[in-house]
Amino acid sequence: MKRRRLYLPFCYLSSASSNIVITYLLHIVSFSSLLFLLSCANTKVIKHQTRTIEWLKDSTYAKRKATDLVIRASVSQMNYRYDDAINEFSQSLRYDTNATVLYCIARCYQNLVLLNQSFAYSEAAISLDSSFAPAWDLLGELYISRSNFPASLECYNRLVQLENTYQSRFKYAKVLSRIDYKTAIVELQQLLRESEDPAILFELYNLYQQHDMHQGMISLMSVLSDVIPEKSYIDETLLELYLTTKQYGEALNILQRNSSVLSIEQQFNYQIRIGTALLDGSLDSTNKYIPEFIKQIDVRYNSYPEIYELSGLLSDKINNTQDANSFFNTALRFSSNTPNLNLRIASYYEERGDLRMCDSVYKLSTSSYSTSPAIWFSYAIFLSRQDSIRMAIAATQQSIRLDSNQTDFWGHLGFLFDKVGLQDSSDLCYERSVQLDSDNPFSCNNLAYSLVTQEKNLNRALQLSGRAIRIDSNNASFIDTYGWVLFKLGRFTESIAYLEKASTISQKSATLFEHLGDNYEKLGMHEKAVDAWRRAYELDNSKVYLLQRLLPEK
Numbered sequence: 001m002k003r004r005r006l007y008l009p010f011c012y013l014s015s016a017s018s019n020i021v022i023t024y025l026l027h028i029v030s031f032s033s034l035l036f037l038l039s040c041a042n043t044k045v046i047k048h049q050t051r052t053i054e055w056l057k058d059s060t061y062a063k064r065k066a067t068d069l070v071i072r073a074s075v076s077q078m079n080y081r082y083d084d085a086i087n088e089f090s091q092s093l094r095y096d097t098n099a100t101v102l103y104c105i106a107r108c109y110q111n112l113v114l115l116n117q118s119f120a121y122s123e124a125a126i127s128l129d130s131s132f133a134p135a136w137d138l139l140g141e142l143y144i145s146r147s148n149f150p151a152s153l154e155c156y157n158r159l160v161q162l163e164n165t166y167q168s169r170f171k172y173a174k175v176l177s178r179i180d181y182k183t184a185i186v187e188l189q190q191l192l193r194e195s196e197d198p199a200i201l202f203e204l205y206n207l208y209q210q211h212d213m214h215q216g217m218i219s220l221m222s223v224l225s226d227v228i229p230e231k232s233y234i235d236e237t238l239l240e241l242y243l244t245t246k247q248y249g250e251a252l253n254i255l256q257r258n259s260s261v262l263s264i265e266q267q268f269n270y271q272i273r274i275g276t277a278l279l280d281g282s283l284d285s286t287n288k289y290i291p292e293f294i295k296q297i298d299v300r301y302n303s304y305p306e307i308y309e310l311s312g313l314l315s316d317k318i319n320n321t322q323d324a325n326s327f328f329n330t331a332l333r334f335s336s337n338t339p340n341l342n343l344r345i346a347s348y349y350e351e352r353g354d355l356r357m358c359d360s361v362y363k364l365s366t367s368s369y370s371t372s373p374a375i376w377f378s379y380a381i382f383l384s385r386q387d388s389i390r391m392a393i394a395a396t397q398q399s400i401r402l403d404s405n406q407t408d409f410w411g412h413l414g415f416l417f418d419k420v421g422l423q424d425s426s427d428l429c430y431e432r433s434v435q436l437d438s439d440n441p442f443s444c445n446n447l448a449y450s451l452v453t454q455e456k457n458l459n460r461a462l463q464l465s466g467r468a469i470r471i472d473s474n475n476a477s478f479i480d481t482y483g484w485v486l487f488k489l490g491r492f493t494e495s496i497a498y499l500e501k502a503s504t505i506s507q508k509s510a511t512l513f514e515h516l517g518d519n520y521e522k523l524g525m526h527e528k529a530v531d532a533w534r535r536a537y538e539l540d541n542s543k544v545y546l547l548q549r550l551l552p553e554k
Contacts, residue, residue: 066096073104082108099129106138118142133162140171149178166195170203177207185216196223214245239270243277248289251277255296268304271296275310279317290314294323305334309341313348325357332364339369343378350382358382366395373402377409384412389419407437414446426450434464441468441478449481452488461485476506484515492522503532510540517549 073088089105106121119142125135140155156172170191177184188204191197201224208216221238235254242251255270262270271293278286278293294311301307312327328345335341342365349358362379369375380395396413403409414429430447433440448465451457465482472478483498499516506512517532530550537546 062095066092066094069095070101070104077104077108080111082112097128099125099132099135102128103132103135103138106135110138110142115142115145131162133159133168136162137168137171140175144175149175153179166191166197170197170200174203177203181207181211192223198224214241217241218245239273243273246277246281246285248274248278248281248286252289252292264300264303268301268307271301271307272310275307275314279310279313283317287318290318297327302334305331305338305341308334309345312345316348316352332361335368339365339372339375342369343375346378346382350385355386371402373399373406373409376402377406377412380412380416384416384419389416392416393420405436407433407440407443410436411440411443411446414443418446418450423450423454439467439471441471441475444468444471445475445478445481448485452481452485455488458485458489462489474505476502476509476512479505480509480512480515483519487515487519487522492519495519496523508539510536510543512536513539514543514546 069088069092073085073092076082076085076088086105086108089101089108092101102121102125106118106125109115109118109121118138122135122139122142125132126139129135136155136159140152140159143149143152143155153172153175156168156175159168160172162168169187173184173187173191176187185204185207188200188207191200192204201220205217205220205224208214208220218238218241221234221241224234235258239251239254242248242254251274255267255274258270259267275293278290294314297307297311308327308331312324312331315321315323315327328348331341332345342361346358346361346365349355349361359382362375362382365372365375366379376395376399380392380399383389383392383395393413393416396409396416399406400409400413410429410433414426414433417423417426417429427447427450430443430450433443434447437443444464445468448461448468451461451464462482462485465478465485468478469475469482479498479502483495483502486492486495486498496516496519499512499519502509502512503516513532513536517529517536520526520529520532533546533549537543537550
């Protein structure tokens with residue numbers, strides 16, 4: 001009789017491990033014994049038993065093999081050996097094709113970031129079993145990776161239909177937020193009523209934040225405070241939200257509520273944030289809360305003089321000059337290591353027009369920080385603005401003695417020397433400033449103007465002035481200097497273009513209009529020249545010599 005041979009795919013046998021081979025041999029022995037017994041039977045029995053063998057081969061044996069391979073593949077998958085898992089899952093499909101295995105292969109491809117293959121197997125799983133929820137879930141994720149949110153939403157909608165669970169609805173709402181955030185908020189709020197899951201809280205909070213829905217964010221904080229053990233995070237976030245929405249009273253309440261548990265440093269940080277917001281806000285919205293803020297400032301903050309400076313500025317905002325001066329004095333008393341604070345307070349007094357107090361702060365500062373070149377130089381600038389030129393020169397020289405490598409110090413000293421007519425000293429200072437920084441536009445311009453005024457080294461003056469306008473092409477003073485150098489070089493047609501440009505940028509320089517008039521006169525444009533000289537005299541009536549030029553020609 002013809003012997004029957006058990007069929008086993010070559011690809012499976014070639015990749016089987018040693019124990020699988022042993023199992024395979026045992027199957028051979030079992031079936032050989034069965035065939036021997038069958039050889040002793042009659043034909044009807046043989047046919048019946050043969051059908052039994054085929055059934056065993058097609059069901060029990062094949063399914064066992066598929067199960068073994070799936071188990072091995074799952075172990076590989078759990079151990080992150082995705083290539084091996086894909087191979088073993090694929091082999092199991094030869095014995096039993098089902099949506100679960102196709103889905104597992106899709107997951108492995110996703111982990112390997114081979115998304116096209118993952119798509120193909122996910123869709124195959126759904127084609128085989130359209131009710132297989134995990135495949136819809138995965139396909140939704142894959143569409144998100146392609147930023148195809150409408151397609152992803154369809155997948156999660158189908159997932160919700162198959163499994164109307166809290167988790168599936170949450171995934172649906174997250175994707176919906178990319179398409180219709182208002183409807184997504186409604187969905188998330190409904191989920192939140194069913195469960196105060198932190199994941200939903202944070203998703204809803206982020207959605208509120210993305211769309212500047214501050215009141216929604218605030219309302220969630222009270223719920224989050226019951227979920228998150230870290231209360232300081234809640235208070236920090238609430239404080240920022242209250243300040244953003246100008247709810248200053250609520251912000252102050254947070255500070256008062258936590259005053260017993262916060263360190264002085266933490267209280268200072270809260271105070272600075274609240275005080276800065278009050279300072280930046282409109283008077284109408286802050287006026288009511290500033291006095292309450294100021295009441296909380298006392299000697300506890302003597303290590304933080306900035307808080308007294310801020311309180312001084314807030315007092316000034318509500319026109320409480322007495323308290324402002326008191327807070328500023330306290331800040332100055334405690335500012336042992338913060339010279340910039342002194343400069344800010346001096347600047348405040350200068351802007352307010354209280355020059356006596358400004359000078360007093362500078363004198364105190366130059367005494368307290370006698371080795372600070374920045375303090376001396378700032379004082380020099382203040383003095384020069386008050387036309388105290390001799391004192392300004394002394395202060396600038398002191399700043400240079402402390403730091404001789406600052407181009408601005410030398411440039412300013414050159415400007416001051418020029419003001420008192422010490423031209424040679426002025427030029428030396430400008431030269432030093434340019435040596436330190438050849439691209440300092442002010443020093444380049446001032447040195448160029450000094451040279452052209454003295455009508456010497458005009459080519460150098462043109463080079464320096466050209467450098468200044470390349471750095472700042474819209475500075476009327478720089479453009480005027482460049483035009484005037486061209487004028488002195490006799491290049492009248494070129495110079496007029498620069499002088500006219502400068503006059504369109506600035507209408508306030510008498511010297512500029514005088515230069516413009518002189519240039520028009522050289523070009524034979526007498527009427528335009530007279531108009532320019534008249535404008536110069538109107539801006540500075542000390543230029544009496546211009547009156548002679550305004551007389552009609554005889």
